[in-house]
Amino acid sequence: MAVFLRLALRRIAIMPVMILGITLLVFVVMQFSPADPAFNALGEGATPEARAAFAEEHGLNDPLPIRYADFLGQLLRGDLGVTLPPGQAVADRIALAxxxxxxxxxxxxxxxxxxxxxxxxxxxxxxxxxxxxxxxxxxxxxxxxxxxxxxxxxxxxxxxxxxxxxxxxxxxxxxxxxxxxxxxxxxxxxxxxxxxxxxxxxxxxxxxxxxxxxxxxxxxxxxxxxxxxxxxxxxxxxxxxxxxxxxxxxxxxxxxxxxxxxxxxxxxxxxxxxxxxxxxxxxxxxxxxxxxxxxxxxxxxxxxxxxxxxxxxxxx
Structure with missing residues (x-):
């Protein structure tokens, strides 16, 4: 039983590292998405100034490491972000699906x-x-x-x-x-x-x-x-x-x-x-x-x- 517990704890101990790797992979892949969050959120009628203000407000202009750190912080708080209008919490949508x-x-x-x-x-x-x-x-x-x-x-x-x-x-x-x-x-x-x-x-x-x-x-x-x-x-x-x-x-x-x-x-x-x-x-x-x-x-x-x-x- 002691051997089993040691091996089980070893499997569980590497989970945080694997979770961190998954979050990094998903985040980096999504950065290559051709979708423009500002355009999708504000619509076709938004002015370039409005899109620039949206990007600045949501940190889209920050360097990739800073955005990833913000992303991890949101995950630790259980915040997966908000969908496009009508602006529902992603976590709530996932909880239903x-x-x-x-x-x-x-x-x-x-x-x-x-x-x-x-x-x-x-x-x-x-x-x-x-x-x-x-x-x-x-x-x-x-x-x-x-x-x-x-x-x-x-x-x-x-x-x-x-x-x-x-x-x-x-x-x-x-x-x-x-x-x-x-x-x-x-x-x-x-x-x-x-x-x-x-x-x-x-x-x-x-x-x-x-x-x-x-x-x-x-x-x-x-x-x-x-x-x-x-x-x-x-x-x-x-x-x-x-x-x-x-x-x-x-x-x-x-x-x-x-x-x-x-x-x-x-x-x-x-x-x-x-x-x-x-x-x-x-x-x-x-x-x-x-x-x-x-x-x-x-x-x-x-x-x-x-x-x-x-x-x-x-x-x-």
């Missing part, structure tokens, strides 16, 4: 894990038989299919041709859990299928390697139930797929931005699209920074889970 994205990502992750485990275990247990061949074909097809294309196909088939699900929109789960599930089902499937297909291949490969180990033959020879043996093998086989789970969650977060646009969900994707089309630098900057920080936190959590399930790491 982020839960939608997290709900979609979580539902997609759960669905992806269930599908991946089912396909991976089936392929490994029925190795080189027809169920294994079917799961291999499905895995390759799932990896090749873009999530946005799958979303369009699902809308066409299950919302238009067969109106079993809505074409888009969002329902608050507190108001109608059933309505929320129906609204999120197709977007979650669109996100989950490529991730599930990729994880299924990893799980199958790991389980095949574990099934060939001596302890499995010994357990089977001693008469242990097959289901109990498979359960133990699965636990050991999940160590390797868990190492890439953080990356897959990042894929789900980034993919959710596109899927939300297709299904008209009021999440972070809609905010990014609104900021890009409207030239709202503060909105894009705050949204991208929030997604990047969420990705960082998820990866640290996955690293800690990996330490918990892999005893060999804890004894290093």
């Amino acid at each position: 982020l839960p939608v994205t997290l709900q979609l990502t979580a539902l997609g992750l759960v669905l992806a894990i269930v599908l991946a485990v089912a396909m991976g275990v089936t392929g490994a247990v029925r190795r080189d038989r027809w169920p294994d061949q079917v799961t291999r074909i499905l895995s390759m097809a799932g990896i090749a299919i873009p999530s946005f294309w799958l979303g369009v196909v699902l809308i066409q088939q299950f919302a238009l041709n067969t109106p079993a699900f809505p074409t888009g929109g969002y329902v608050n789960p507190a108001e109608s859990p059933t309505g929320w599930l129906r609204a999120m089902a197709l977007p979650a499937i669109s996100l989950a299928v490529p991730v599930a297909a990729s994880l299924a291949r990893l799980i199958r490969t790991s389980m095949v390697a574990e099934l060939d180990r001596d302890y499995v033959r010994t357990a089977t020879g001693n008469g242990l139930p097959r289901a109990l043996v498979i359960r133990g093998v699965l636990r050991n086989a999940l160590v390797t797929p868990l190492t890439v789970l953080g990356i897959k969650v990042g894929y789900l977060l980034s993919g959710a931005v596109v899927i939300e646009t297709i299904f008209d969900l009021p999440g972070m994707g809609k905010l990014i699209l609104e900021g890009v089309t409207g030239g709202d630098t503060a909105l894009v900057q705050g949204t991208v920074l929030t997604i990047a920080l969420a990705f960082l936190v998820v990866n640290v959590v996955v690293d800690l889970l990996y330490l918990l399930v892999n005893p060999r790491i804890r004894t290093v």
Whole structure:
């Protein structure tokens, strides 16, 4: 346990440095945006004098290091800036949109894990038989299919041709859990299928390697139930797929931005699209920074889970 705590504290200790690096990267990239904050805020009718006064008031003429220091100071106060007129706080907009994205990502992750485990275990247990061949074909097809294309196909088939699900929109789960599930089902499937297909291949490969180990033959020879043996093998086989789970969650977060646009969900994707089309630098900057920080936190959590399930790491 002492080794685990030391490794966990080491992972957590580097988070401030990584957060600082993320803020610097996002800030510098946004400085190359062709959008003119003064022009976007004041409109086409603003005089050059008014734009110059706006730039001076908001520190746009200051050197880059000073602007970055001011940006960090605002972040420490929880201030992500203000959107273009009507001038809403970016943090308030994100507070409304982020839960939608997290709900979609979580539902997609759960669905992806269930599908991946089912396909991976089936392929490994029925190795080189027809169920294994079917799961291999499905895995390759799932990896090749873009999530946005799958979303369009699902809308066409299950919302238009067969109106079993809505074409888009969002329902608050507190108001109608059933309505929320129906609204999120197709977007979650669109996100989950490529991730599930990729994880299924990893799980199958790991389980095949574990099934060939001596302890499995010994357990089977001693008469242990097959289901109990498979359960133990699965636990050991999940160590390797868990190492890439953080990356897959990042894929789900980034993919959710596109899927939300297709299904008209009021999440972070809609905010990014609104900021890009409207030239709202503060909105894009705050949204991208929030997604990047969420990705960082998820990866640290996955690293800690990996330490918990892999005893060999804890004894290093």
